[in-house]
Amino acid sequence: MEREKIIAIVNDFLVNEFEVDGDEISNEANLKTTLGLDSLDYIDMVVVIESNFGVKLGEADFKKMVTFDDFYTTIENKITEKNK
Template sequence: MDKEVIIEKINNFLIDEFEVESEDISPEANLKDTLDLDSLDFVDLVVSVESNFGIKLVGEDFVDIVLLEDFYNLIENKLK
């Protein structure tokens, strides 16, 4: 799966499942601040990733994740 498809899937479930406004989504967006995701949203995010990509994430995976671009890269690396 190439990165463009990964980005499109992530953006779609952020809009559909987390009600993030499409104009707020950019690689530079801060997951916690700009996208207003709290700790419960991160649990839902893990579930969404598992259902959309078939991979499991754990808390340690999010240690260095600040920007949406970091999240895209995390998913891309886990899929390799």
Template sequence: MNRDEIIEKINGFLVDEFEVEPEVIEPEANLKETLDLDSLDYVDLVVEIESNFGFKVNPEDFVGINTFQDFYEYVIQKAEAV
């Protein structure tokens, strides 16, 4: 899976699971604010990542993730290591 395919897959499950409009998902947008994430939503997000990309997510990995671009880079890096 290449970079664009990973980003497309991420955006697809974000739209489906978090019921946001695709046009609000911009690389520079704040992930938490745009998706209106609470602690339970983070659990859902972790489950989606693990089931879609086949790697284990550590909660501390989210500390440095602020924007969608940060999130994409994290998933791409982890997915390439699998």
């Protein structure tokens, strides 16, 4: 899957399902600060990611993510690993 498509899908569900202001989403923006999600929201996000991309993100994955770019890259890498 192309990175642009991953970004479009992620941004769409963040805006529509997690009520994130689309104007605040940028590659360099701090993921946790911008999302403002609680632990239950992260569980919901894992489910949404799995249903959209067929990959699972764990707690360790989220701990390594600082920016939205990190988030997109992690999903992209998981998809690539899955498809090997």
